[in-house]
Amino acid sequence: MKFYTYFRSSASYRVRIALNLKGLDYEAVPVHLLRNGGEQLTDAYRAVNPSALLPALEEDGVVLSQSLAIIEYLDETRPSQPLLPADPLGRARVRALAQTVACDTHPLSNLRVLKYLRGPLGLSEELKQQWISHWISEGMAMLEAHLARDAQTGRFCHGDTPTVADCCLVPQVFNAQRFGVDMTAYPTVMRIHANCAALPAFIQAHPAQQPDAE
Template sequence: MNETLKLYGYWRSSAAYRVRIGLNLKGLPYEQVPVHLVRDGGEQHAPDYAATNPQKLVPVLVHGERKIRQSMAILEYLEELWPEPALLPVTPRDRARTRALAQLVACDIHPLNNLRVLQYLEREWNAPQSERDAWVRHWIVEGFTAFEAMLVEDLGRGEFCEGDLPSIADCCLIPQVYNARRFGVDLAPFPNIRQIEAACLARPEFDAARPEVQPDAPRND
């Protein structure tokens, strides 16, 4: 399994962000292929990229001749091919709980707040920026309230979402916290989420995945 890994993504895509974290935690080298989701109407709509991903979304992981789409499927693919260091805990119960936390973000919060939804609200309903931002904040708070409660109920949680090592739940949570800060969500009611964020961002694998340090991020210099 020594074929080159190539990740199609966008610096501020939270789905691509979670895959970058997973790749870094696995210690896997990969080539980044930027797909600008806004410029010229969005490069994801170009015919050549649509051939790579018919959904016209990022991320896509290319491994040799294989194309793996959907961030959660990519993370599971990495886990199955390179099981160490693990992104899932050992027991079925803990694995199920970790997947539930990850999917709370990936399936319930993120789809309501991604770029194409916000563009639709603007284009079809003429929703101004302030209303779109309020929409984003509402669904993040709804999701984080549940996420925080699920963290509290697990008395043996540890430093990260599940235990003392990062998992796919942390891969999903940290990009969503980034979005929460970007849209001005008050994180004071979520102390456990903030503690996990601090623990994750102290690790080089998370630090290197941050949007602002990606090769396609805007530069101020």
């Protein structure tokens, strides 16, 4: 498998965790989001993924995109160490937690949006920071509320083994901390984060551990 990744890309980080949890080997192809005006915007990368976003996974000449779709594909084709529960209600809960990050939190503070705020909208660095804090805090508050009220939350987002929800939670907390967002209001999120951070699969997927880290 060829895996197109960038060390600090949150969506790439999710898939790296999933690959590690399943013990899968892959060839990392770094795509630098800032160098040369953004390597993801080149014709060469658009031929891989026309969305010009990371990550992408190539297997037997077929390219898959979208982190959650890739993780579900890995889970369907490599079923050991499942990343979704077996029961439909559990699966729905885990997917909803993952999507709370992937649909309601992360898209608002990713690189292309922050560039648009500073460029075409001409916002100050301070207003950009306010935007980031606002949307990450909103998303973390949602995640906290869902996790804190539900007895199905365990050592991890759903019970005592990591799922795709944890693959999303950890990179989002990394983002939040990188941008200096105060996380004290989200104790359940942070407890789960600490449990994940102790596992080799999560440690080895961390941005700082990547070959393309700066």
